[in-house]
Amino acid sequence: MNFRTIIEPFRIKSVESVKFTRREEREAAIQDAGFNVFRLRAEDVLIDLLTDSGTGAMSAAQWGALMQGDESYAGSRSFYRFESVVRDLTGFTHVIPTHQGRAAERILFHSVLKPGQVIPNNNHFDTTRANIEVEQCEARDLVIAEGRVPALVHPFKGNVDLAALEKTLREDGARVPLVMVTVTNNSGGGQPVSLENIRGVRALCDRYRKPLFLDACRFAENAYFIKIREAGQGDRTPKAIAQEMFSLADGCTMSAKKDGLANIGGFLAMNDDRLAETARNLLILTEGFPTYGGLAGYDLEAIARGLEEVVEEPYLRYRIRSTEYLGDKLTAAGVPTIRPSGGHAIYLDARALLPHIPPLQYPGIALTNALYVEAGIRGVEIGTVMFGLRPDGSETPGAMDLVRLAIPRRVYTQSHIDYVAEGAIEVARLKESLRGYRIVSAPTVLRHFTARFEKL
Ligand SMILES: *Cc1c(COP(=O)(O)O)cnc(C)c1O
Numbered sequence: 001m002n003f004r005t006i007i008e009p010f011r012i013k014s015v016e017s018v019k020f021t022r023r024e025e026r027e028a029a030i031q032d033a034g035f036n037v038f039r040l041r042a043e044d045v046l047i048d049l050l051t052d053s054g055t056g057a058m059s060a061a062q063w064g065a066l067m068q069g070d071e072s073y074a075g076s077r078s079f080y081r082f083e084s085v086v087r088d089l090t091g092f093t094h095v096i097p098t099h100q101g102r103a104a105e106r107i108l109f110h111s112v113l114k115p116g117q118v119i120p121n122n123n124h125f126d127t128t129r130a131n132i133e134v135e136q137c138e139a140r141d142l143v144i145a146e147g148r149v150p151a152l153v154h155p156f157k158g159n160v161d162l163a164a165l166e167k168t169l170r171e172d173g174a175r176v177p178l179v180m181v182t183v184t185n186n187s188g189g190g191q192p193v194s195l196e197n198i199r200g201v202r203a204l205c206d207r208y209r210k211p212l213f214l215d216a217c218r219f220a221e222n223a224y225f226i227k228i229r230e231a232g233q234g235d236r237t238p239k240a241i242a243q244e245m246f247s248l249a250d251g252c253t254m255s256a257k258k259d260g261l262a263n264i265g266g267f268l269a270m271n272d273d274r275l276a277e278t279a280r281n282l283l284i285l286t287e288g289f290p291t292y293g294g295l296a297g298y299d300l301e302a303i304a305r306g307l308e309e310v311v312e313e314p315y316l317r318y319r320i321r322s323t324e325y326l327g328d329k330l331t332a333a334g335v336p337t338i339r340p341s342g343g344h345a346i347y348l349d350a351r352a353l354l355p356h357i358p359p360l361q362y363p364g365i366a367l368t369n370a371l372y373v374e375a376g377i378r379g380v381e382i383g384t385v386m387f388g389l390r391p392d393g394s395e396t397p398g399a400m401d402l403v404r405l406a407i408p409r410r411v412y413t414q415s416h417i418d419y420v421a422e423g424a425i426e427v428a429r430l431k432e433s434l435r436g437y438r439i440v441s442a443p444t445v446l447r448h449f450t451a452r453f454e455k456l
Pocket residue numbers: 053100101102103125127128182186187215217254255256257258265266
């Protein structure tokens with residue numbers, strides 16, 4: 001069959017109602033929330049695109065697997081099933097479950113880092129950066145130059161700048177305990193990394209004798225981008241491509257809330273026996289015994305099944321296409337976004353759309369709040385509020401002012417996405433009437449979660 005319409009590759013067995021609100025109700029709700037969408041009640045949101053993390057819909061097979069959960073403290077059957085699925089996919093010897101991705105990061109970095117060391121990566125995700133900086137080390141972003149220009153189209157904007165990585169390894173190699181690559185590059189717009197680029201990173205790691213770890217949260221979306229965009233990869237299955245990606249690395253950190261298709265969970269995996277022993281000892285201290293790592297047996301079952309479903313081609317075709325479909329509609333209407341569309345989200349370029357609002361008056365907040373008030377859609381500012389606070393308390397514009405619309409997995413249908421496009425296009429049409437904000441109160445770290453704002 002060769003039809004052009006790409007349909008949701010599932011039918012719906014269980015539904016959850018969404019609440020429709022009136023514009024005045026949303027105006028009151030956002031005011032009560034201090035004009036910060038993180039403070040809204042989720043119930044008051046019609047389409048929630050705050051994050052794709054842990055917000056996906058599980059399949060009937062996953063819900064069925066929950067009942068198979070073995071809750072034994074040690075050596076549970078569910079752990080062995082989870083371990084065998086992760087080993088089959090990644091090839092790594094040691095599989096260490098954690099309650100989510102950041103726990104895997106904390107355990108890895110606390111095990112390997114000494115103060116003053118450097119971790120190179122394409123772009124560090126915020127929790128990855130925080131877990132490196134808390135060890136008094138540097139998280140160094142080495143994405144290719146194209147990856148920093150929102151409107152520029154390039155098939156693999158998540159690629160590592162190999163010349164810059166070589167320079168880091170040559171000049172600071174003694175301070176680099178391992179190299180990381182984030183697939184897909186979340187902080188850079190959900191952009192993929194090519195197999196050729198990962199091979200190039202591997203070659204440099206071999207030359208300088210450094211282990212390579214993948215931040216694998218969206219490994220399946222990355223594998224599918226490789227399949228459709230990289231020369232010679234079109235006939236391979238996403239799973240075979242993913243297996244090759246992992247085979248080029250020595251270990252990985254993973255949040256199962258993304259491409260694990262689960263609502264909670266993660267893991268750390270690696271081949272190094274000594275590192276695994278250190279990591280397991282830390283795990284027991286903060287997460288739990290090595291065969292459950294802070295998860296219930298039923299969580300391990302759901303993740304195991306999720307990792308099998310996420311590499312299915314019909315799922316990935318729909319996943320990548322439905323995100324792109326939203327991006328294409330916005331581009332056709334002249335709404336500026338990061339191009340090309342990423343795997344899990346569309347990033348609106350608020351700074352380009354709202355040039356009359358200076359970065360220190362938070363164009364990303366203005367756009368996020370307008371989307372909520374006009375259409376009941378919740379996105380998130382990724383810009384000056386999130387990244388603009390310096391350690392000394394002063395403020396500087398973030399590199400970009402974006403609004404991320406992250407698409408939960410298997411949750412919304414095409415008509416929901418059509419509605420989102422219509423809402424965003426309508427808000428873009430109102431751009432001249434949007435005004436900036438100022439911060440009324442905010443904590444000194446991670447201020448975006450709880451800050452309160454006032455309209456200017
Ligand atoms: C979400 C995410 C993490 C952290 O995972 P959590 O499960 O949220 O702790 C790390 N890296 C990337 C790229 C992510 O997207």
